Amino acid sequence: MFVDKAKIYMKAGNGGNGFVSFRREKYVPNGGPDGGDGGKGGDIILRTDTGMNTLVDYKYKKHFRAENGEGGSKRNCHGKNANDLVMIVPVGTVVKEAESGKVIVDMNEEHNEYVILKGGKGGLGNQHFATSSRQAPRYAERGQEGKEIWVVLELKTIADVGLVGFPNAGKSTLLSVVTNANPKIGNYQFTTLTPNLGMVTLKSGKSFLMADIPGLIEDAHKGAGLGFEFLRHIERTKVLIHVVDAAGTEGRNPLVDIEKINNELASYSEKLAQKPQVIAANKIDVILEGDDIVERIKEEYEPNTRVFPISAVAHKGLDELFNAVATMLENSEFETIEFEQEYFIEDEEENYSKFTVTKIADDYYLVEGRGVEKMIGYTNIETEQGLDFVQKFVKEHGIIDELKRQGMKEGDTVKIYDMEFEYME
Ligand SMILES: Nc1nc2c(ncn2[C@@H]2O[C@H](COP(=O)(O)OP(=O)(O)OP(=O)(O)O)[C@@H](O)[C@H]2O)c(=O)[nH]1
Ligand SMILES: [Mg+2]
Known part of the structure; x- marks a missing residue:
């Protein structure tokens, strides 16, 4: 599992x-x-x-x-x-x-x-x-x-390359033909339910880790489909391969598909949208003769985003695609994406300044807290100096204010650990 x-x-x-x-x-x-x-x-x-x-x-x-x-x-x-x-x-x-x-x-x-x-x-x-x-x-x-x-x-899986695209675009097929990974492949949407990882090894001996996630659909970021949840797995990949069904085997327009996926990436995070991308125009084995779809995709996206016509099933165009990806990985400087600390578990100091005041009877209050306890432990209240110190402490730490807020009046008793004090204005 x-x-x-x-x-x-x-x-x-x-x-x-x-x-x-x-x-x-x-x-x-x-x-x-x-x-x-x-x-x-x-x-x-x-x-x-x-x-x-x-x-x-x-x-x-x-x-x-x-x-x-x-x-x-x-x-x-x-x-x-x-x-x-x-x-x-x-x-x-x-x-x-x-x-x-x-x-x-x-x-x-x-x-x-x-x-x-x-x-x-x-x-x-x-x-x-x-x-x-x-x-x-x-x-x-x-x-x-x-x-x-x-x-x-x-x-968050740490892969170098992430595959994105609509369901059925052929992402898992592509992963399976170039790696030893064995993802589920099927001609129905959402065949992939969990991310898959595989090591791509090129003829040159270079290798990198590639991740396949469930397909995204339009409005994925609003909760439609499955894939959006999984985008975190490719958040720190270095390069995205955007797989599109260029043959439009499901009757959709590949150009519109690409745009929709890019919109979904952008609504997940700006970082993901900015990530270097190549387009894998897949299923060219079933593109109808005379259809210039690959040319139209190139026209729209090159030279910024390179477009590679491939057939995952027929193993066509794969070397060109993966060699280009390997070169991108080699030639670019990538910052390692680290999630920075945003939450700090309360430190000591804070803990020490916390106290609670409990009204136990009409004229009797209890003060507790680690800082208070420590102060009492160290102070010799049998001396005038010690007593002064306690008074100063409770005033400066807002303890008197809190006692008053809860209704303390002159003559009431305040208990602080094993000490009892009578309050005088
Ligand atoms: N003709 C043809 N069919 C392909 C090609 N690549 C994949 N397919 C088929 O497309 C269907 C979907 O392939 P998958 O690899 O499962 O697609 P996916 O993108 O992983 O889909 P999800 O996991 O649902 O997101 C399968 O029936 C594949 O056999 C290709 O190059 N040519
Ligand atoms: Mg899949």
């Missing part, structure tokens, strides 16, 4: 919690804090493997979670870091955020390993929170939550 799209969920491991404990030794009545740190949660890593060429592995199993880090323990014992979860994808997989469709990473040849989700950091044990005036901190940091995300994996 050829699966070229999959929607999956992934979550990095949570960090282990820091630990609260105190040394107990003979002859030492009140030992210092010795709670160890939590271990780091596992990352989710994407890795390409050239031996893999479909996304079938992601069709049935859809949830992927990396392990959580172990909690810290007494006697400064550090919790174990979790193993990373490595997910293997085919080369050419583009990973997009599921909801927005924005690109996170393009797993092309150069980008063969990518940490998509970082595991949560382990929380610090209480040993880190001792200060000269606060020697027995009963506080330890919680492990950071591993990030999670739904993504769509899309396999």
Whole structure:
């Protein structure tokens, strides 16, 4: 089965919690804090493997979670870091955020390993929170939550040459006669349902990879037919061979066909429309005598786009066509088409500045958030300086504004982790 799209969920491991404990030794009545740190949660890593060429592995199993880090323990014992979860994808997989469709990473040849989700950091044990005036901190940091995300994996085959054209134009036939690929060929529309790939090897020994996709029809970009979905497979090919049924065996006008396909390409993307193209005027074995259709196509499109009369079935004109394509591949400078990152998984900083305020009773509010928690952990609020610092922090981070918005008045209590404050204007 050829699966070229999959929607999956992934979550990095949570960090282990820091630990609260105190040394107990003979002859030492009140030992210092010795709670160890939590271990780091596992990352989710994407890795390409050239031996893999479909996304079938992601069709049935859809949830992927990396392990959580172990909690810290007494006697400064550090919790174990979790193993990373490595997910293997085919080369050419583009990973997009599921909801927005924005690109996170393009797993092309150069980008063969990518940490998509970082595991949560382990929380610090209480040993880190001792200060000269606060020697027995009963506080330890919680492990950071591993990030999670739904993504769509899309396999965009990396072929040098792509075949486009109406259904029944002879694309699959052409692929089958010059490569060892064995695509389905039939005299009915949409014989090809999934993309096919084949290696073309010329007499000169040169070779390139060619992709055949289902036929396009007019209004394909509005959802008609099948082919439009598959255009992404030829988005990064270097040259397009536009196959047209020059004999008009289905009663259509080849000149109109070419124009319609070009319009469909342009409505998919400007890049596709601008791609170097040659026209393969196919089925010349059945063109009626005296029909000058090939000349008329040439008149319309040459010299910008070269036109090659061929017969895929009768193996006519194929050397000329493919030699010209090979020369185009050789002589032109092609930028490697890479999909640039458009979606950035929320970074640390942002995470730290987030907080939530919950109204628990009429005069009682709860403030939570990683940045807030850390601030409280580090601050010795038993000193005036420490208290000042907390006040400044909650003001500057918009926490007071939010509390007021939820109705806090003078005299109400605000709980921030293990601290309670009375609000005064
Ligand atoms: N006479 C003649 N028939 C051809 C030639 N090339 C292909 N055909 C026929 O045209 C029909 C369609 O060929 P396919 O190769 O399946 O066409 P396709 O473009 O891949 O079609 P879709 O997969 O539906 O998009 C088949 O019956 C082929 O035998 C040719 O050069 N001459
Ligand atoms: Mg086909």
